[in-house]
Amino acid sequence: MPKPAPAANLLPLTPPVFHILLALADEERHGYGIMQDVARQTNDALKLGPGTLYGCLKRMLAAGLVEESDERPDTELGREQCDERRRYYRMTDVGRSVVRAEAHRLAEAVTAARARLGLAGGK
């Protein structure tokens, strides 16, 4: 396993990586669960295809942002899917600090944009 890079080197995160980390912020999820949660977060604007999703996960695993949890059946999906074992992913402490740093960076960018463009706080 390569040594995890310092958080600052990974910023800015690509939108898929950022949203995948957010999806794993409060619970472990399997691939389809991550995909669904990212779609929820972004109001269906970002629907990760399998290639993008697992390409990102591969690099995030290598960078130490996430780690593989165990393989187990999903109890929330329907009965048919329930029989099948799935690989779950969880966020590491490094991943948490990186996604925080990215959120902070985005917040500052938004603040700057609001100041310059005269946008109100809301929509």
Added chain:
Amino acid sequence: MDSISIRGLCGVYTAMLYAYPRDFRRQYGAEMQQVFRDRCREQSGASWLAFSGSTAMDWIASVIRERRAASLAVSAQMGAGRKLIQEWAVTLLLFLFVTTTMVQAYVVPTGSMENNILIGDHMLVDKVGFSNTGNNWTSYVLPTRQVKRGDIIAFRFPEDVRQTFVKRVIGLPGDRIHLQNKRVIRNGQPLDEPYAQHVTSYIDDDRDNFPTAAAPAAFAHQVQDGDVIVPPDMLFVLGDNRDDSLDSRYWGFVPRDYIVGKPLVIYWSYDGSTKDFETWNIAHLEDVALHFFTKTRWSRTLTTP
């Protein structure tokens, strides 16, 4: 969408997974199939079109990304030796292509073409120049021409095609040739041959008069009024070292198709004996190592015979 159609789509997707690098497919292929199938289940009606489009885009983009990542990883893991090979691979391929189809290196072990080609001349032979045996479209594309009288050619020795000989073309198809006291007479005209040398002054009848009763059987039906007539698609060749050359006089014509090419350039000329260049021997290697600078005939380097 019913489950049978979804199963069919999953089969297609499984096939598509083979576009990914093998390691990536083995690691994540099964999970990607699961996600794909789950996403198929959530589609309905009009959403299929958008889903197919986004899946195709995802596939193309991620295949490119993973393939590139895999090739970078491979080159990063390679040892110095393999990196060197990779860097030189194109050069090597080009070299192999050129040396097998366009030029070939030969070393001359005998003195039959002295004083124009010496023992120890290492030369490149242009295999393209005389490659065109007839009128066809390649003659307009490739730098080829027909063989002329006076050309030096490299060719396969008809009596042992493993050997390559270098001689000068004296007779083309239809030419009538005989030798009288070392003098070549072609179509009734004695030739002026500044390139030829004679190392003995006496007349050897079998060598210096031709054709005689001793001429090879190949000429039996080609002799007319004391001349040999060169048959179609054949060449009559002689060595420049006329008194010491095993050439058409002794073994017959060279079929046009036996031509290997024309000597292009002498890239190295080294003073040695016939046995040094005919067979590999360690004494010669040692000799070259010790006397490379003094025994190389520098003035011949990069000259055309």
